[in-house]
Amino acid sequence: MAIASLVLGILAIILSLTGAGGIFAVILGIIGIILGALGRKDPERKGMATAGLVMSIISVVLGVLLFVACAGVLGAAGVLASSGY
Amino acid sequence: MNPYIHLFSIHIPSYGLLALVSLMVLSAYGIIKAKQNDLSIDDFLILESIALLGALIGSKLLFVTLNFNKIQLALSSNLITVNDLLTSGFIFYGGLIGALLFLYLFNKKFLKVDLKRYLNIVIPIIPLCHGIARIGCYLSGCCYGIAYDGIGSVVFPENSLAPSGIHLFPVQLLEAFLLFVLSICLFIFEKRKSNHLLTSYLVFYGIMRFFLEFLRGDKLEKVYLFSLSESQIISLMIILFPVLYLLLGRKNGKGKSYS
Numbered sequence: 228m229a230i231a232s233l234v235l236g237i238l239a240i241i242l243s244l245t246g247a248g249g250i251f252a253v254i255l256g257i258i259g260i261i262l263g264a265l266g267r268k269d270p271e272r273k274g275m276a277t278a279g280l281v282m283s284i285i286s287v288v289l290g291v292l293l294f295v296a297c298a299g300v301l302g303a304a305g306v307l308a309s310s311g312y
Numbered sequence: 313m314n315p316y317i318h319l320f321s322i323h324i325p326s327y328g329l330l331a332l333v334s335l336m337v338l339s340a341y342g343i344i345k346a347k348q349n350d351l352s353i354d355d356f357l358i359l360e361s362i363a364l365l366g367a368l369i370g371s372k373l374l375f376v377t378l379n380f381n382k383i384q385l386a387l388s389s390n391l392i393t394v395n396d397l398l399t400s401g402f403i404f405y406g407g408l409i410g411a412l413l414f415l416y417l418f419n420k421k422f423l424k425v426d427l428k429r430y431l432n433i434v435i436p437i438i439p440l441c442h443g444i445a446r447i448g449c450y451l452s453g454c455c456y457g458i459a460y461d462g463i464g465s466v467v468f469p470e471n472s473l474a475p476s477g478i479h480l481f482p483v484q485l486l487e488a489f490l491l492f493v494l495s496i497c498l499f500i501f502e503k504r505k506s507n508h509l510l511t512s513y514l515v516f517y518g519i520m521r522f523f524l525e526f527l528r529g530d531k532l533e534k535v536y537l538f539s540l541s542e543s544q545i546i547s548l549m550i551i552l553f554p555v556l557y558l559l560l561g562r563k564n565g566k567g568k569s570y571s
Binding site: 264 | 365
């Protein structure tokens, strides 16, 4: 779990920085946090799990900060309203 | 009111920034309270992440389900892109139901901790965090109010998601204010050792949201049934379910707490 958390954390940071898939970075980061926190229960791999946890938290922070644009999306397509839909 | 904050060459969405602030407030408060109550910080982080995952999936799923035809039309007319759809369009109630469902199922299957204790430590702060996110809605112009030119009306700029140049009711700010008041009430209930924190939160938020929906102007985002929006119908269910549960529990003499 510790290794999986670290891998997911790194992958999520790369995804969030490249802008290729911010929302996927958030989802991978959240899974990374869950695996990292679960991995910290194993004393032998606590260090690696903590690293994975930190990486995953950073990726979620970047993903939410840069890519969550607004609560509504169809409002942006306001033209629909005038088209009488 | 500015949908984007420009920092050097980076454009940061105001909503994302406020959503992040609310998430950080929730996490910091939850970690402190977990420590004070001798609960595991790792378990709290796991539950918070599960709730966040459930909230993301639930809010998006409800939005897409309710607006499927409109989304199809908007996508085919190139009014929105798939990326717009992924980064925007979340329904709060979908998120709330998704978060509670994911928490219950994950805890029952894997974590097996006392979920009620973990929930009770963060419930009073949830409306505060929701209120912070609502300020993000105000900044980006989404979830806007009805046309209104009385005291406190707002006019959104051209680059906003709300219709520009029209005086609108600042419903996002009113909701944020009411959520802050609800948060204070829940902190008082917590101090009085109330066993019904979750019930109180759901019932009071449901009532608040039911009436606030009448002041919402973003009709395009909503689906209506018998002149009530989907959020009003869910509000009614959320108000009635705990009340009925408590009444039935009392009638059967169980004295069980919903929360």
